[in-house]
Amino acid sequence: MPFFSFAGLVAKAAVSKPATRLAAREPFAATRGHVVIQISACNFCTLCAKRCPTDAIEVDRGGRVWRIDRLKCIQCRACVDACTKKSLTLDPHYSPAMTAKDVESFKGEAPPPKPAAPAA
Amino acid sequence: MAQRTIVPFGPQHPVLPEPIHLDLVLEDELVVQAIPSIGYVHRGLEGLAQKKDFHEMVYVAERICGICSFIHGMGYCTGIEALLQLDIPKRANRLRVILGELSRIHSHILWAGLLADAFGFESLFMHSWRVRELILDLLEEATGGRVIFGICKVGGMRRDIDDDQLKRMLDKLDGIERECCVITEPLLNDSTVRKRTVGVGMLPQETAHLLGAVGPTARASGIAMDARRLGYAGYNKLNFEPIVETGCDSHARSAVRVREIYQSFDLIRQAIADTPGGDVDLKLKPGVNPKGHYAARLEQPRGEVVYYFEGNGTPNLHRFRVRTPTFANVAPLVKMLEGCQLADVPVIVLTIDPCISCTER
Numbered sequence: 001m002p003f004f005s006f007a008g009l010v011a012k013a014a015v016s017k018p019a020t021r022l023a024a025r026e027p028f029a030a031t032r033g034h035v036v037i038q039i040s041a042c043n044f045c046t047l048c049a050k051r052c053p054t055d056a057i058e059v060d061r062g063g064r065v066w067r068i069d070r071l072k073c074i075q076c077r078a079c080v081d082a083c084t085k086k087s088l089t090l091d092p093h094y095s096p097a098m099t100a101k102d103v104e105s106f107k108g109e110a111p112p113p114k115p116a117a118p119a120a
Numbered sequence: 121m122a123q124r125t126i127v128p129f130g131p132q133h134p135v136l137p138e139p140i141h142l143d144l145v146l147e148d149e150l151v152v153q154a155i156p157s158i159g160y161v162h163r164g165l166e167g168l169a170q171k172k173d174f175h176e177m178v179y180v181a182e183r184i185c186g187i188c189s190f191i192h193g194m195g196y197c198t199g200i201e202a203l204l205q206l207d208i209p210k211r212a213n214r215l216r217v218i219l220g221e222l223s224r225i226h227s228h229i230l231w232a233g234l235l236a237d238a239f240g241f242e243s244l245f246m247h248s249w250r251v252r253e254l255i256l257d258l259l260e261e262a263t264g265g266r267v268i269f270g271i272c273k274v275g276g277m278r279r280d281i282d283d284d285q286l287k288r289m290l291d292k293l294d295g296i297e298r299e300c301c302v303i304t305e306p307l308l309n310d311s312t313v314r315k316r317t318v319g320v321g322m323l324p325q326e327t328a329h330l331l332g333a334v335g336p337t338a339r340a341s342g343i344a345m346d347a348r349r350l351g352y353a354g355y356n357k358l359n360f361e362p363i364v365e366t367g368c369d370s371h372a373r374s375a376v377r378v379r380e381i382y383q384s385f386d387l388i389r390q391a392i393a394d395t396p397g398g399d400v401d402l403k404l405k406p407g408v409n410p411k412g413h414y415a416a417r418l419e420q421p422r423g424e425v426v427y428y429f430e431g432n433g434t435p436n437l438h439r440f441r442v443r444t445p446t447f448a449n450v451a452p453l454v455k456m457l458e459g460c461q462l463a464d465v466p467v468i469v470l471t472i473d474p475c476i477s478c479t480e481r
Binding site: 010019020030031053075076081090 | 172176179180243244247250253257260261262263264265268270278302305306309310
């Protein structure tokens with residue numbers, strides 16, 4: 001029956017580099033870090049808010065404001081998949097630590113004025 | 121008759137990662153009876169099914185457990201797909217098998233570390249978790265998540281894992297398997313470890329059968345029962361046999377899990393070699409809702425899990441029930457503890473690989 005069968009591995013581990021990766025490491029390309037919006041491309045269709053399983057996204061259609069509660073978001077990608085304008089993407093880096101329970105909001109520009117009706 | 125004492129074990133105890141409470145009735149150092157009580161982390165996930173859309177419920181189903189999260193998501197999707205009579209693409213099934221088996225490997229390695237920790241083998245605990253990290257990296261690279269993968273959906277997979285990625289996974293598996301040999305060897309053959317496990321926590325075959333033991337706990341008592349043999353997700357196309365040991369003790373339960381790690385490596389290789397091309401996702405017709413009832417059975421790392429679905433034609437399920445493997449293994453655990461030494465209780469509790477948050481839902 002073997003004795004001290006683990007001693008070799010322990011000795012090897014004592015002189016080798018740490019096995020874990022740092023928290024501030026370069027993430028994998030596919031990692032679901034946090035949702036990023038390019039607000040200029042958004043048409044405020046509210047599809048992302050409807051698909052969000054945790055109701056983290058709120059869209060104010062009239063005021064053209066897009067809000068996300070980062071503490072509710074579970075990075076499931078449902079909004080990114082639903083976005084028809086490709087304005088939502090997932091950044092592989094985790095969102096920075098929060099110091100207050102804030103809801104992030106993004107204000108879109110006013111829609112281009114409708115072409116004036118031709119004079120009768 | 122010696123005086124009887126009751127020693128409370130848990131819900132907060134150094135060997136228990138999750139809360140279960142056992143009242144141990146002792147005569148000197150000998151356990152005469154163990155009285156379990158659960159209910160410390162009940163979250164009411166099954167009730168949520170009545171409020172959530174059945175598509176969104178996948179995210180909740182995945183969160184039943186942090187270790188077998190993928191298989192919970194897969195089990196939920198399998199059941200809903202059966203209710204909707206969907207035939208999902210073959211490639212999606214193959215990817216589910218690959219991710220499911222990777223989950224099984226990391227679950228068993230995690231268990232090996234916890235067991236080692238229970239009898240004080242700290243370096244084996246550390247090295248088990250180091251090897252598990254390699255598997256988690258593979259999973260994160262493929263799915264985007266370390267613990268909650270969010271890749272399973274009703275009708276297939278939410279994203280494809282391309283062939284290059286599968287090939288890279290295959291290349292890394294050999295190295296990880298060699299690392300596994302280093303940690304599983306002492307777990308089975310080291311003389312100090314054997315002294316703590318051989319002949320400890322006996323569960324004879326008849327008792328295991330009578331009390332409804334599942335998974336590795338049942339297989340270590342000589343019951344050849346593996347829900348993967350039912351053939352869900354294309355398991356019937358893969359070549360494997362249930363791993364059975366006849367020792368009926370803690371060592372046999374360790375041996376079953378260790379051999380299952382290597383069986384899973386083999387299954388992943390078979391599945392990757394035989395992954396067909398094509399789509400991974402089925403487009404669902406809008407407005408089609410689950411109706412009728414169905415029970416799905418799957419094999420989790422800890423044993424057989426049963427999901428019961430009852431749909432009433434609305435987007436919300438009328439009833440969703442999960443019978444998890446640890447729940448089935450609590451009754452055999454109580455039997456194993458009768459007659460053991462108090463010092464062996466942590467080791468015996470760990471050999472059923474308890475997952476209490478699964479049990480509580």
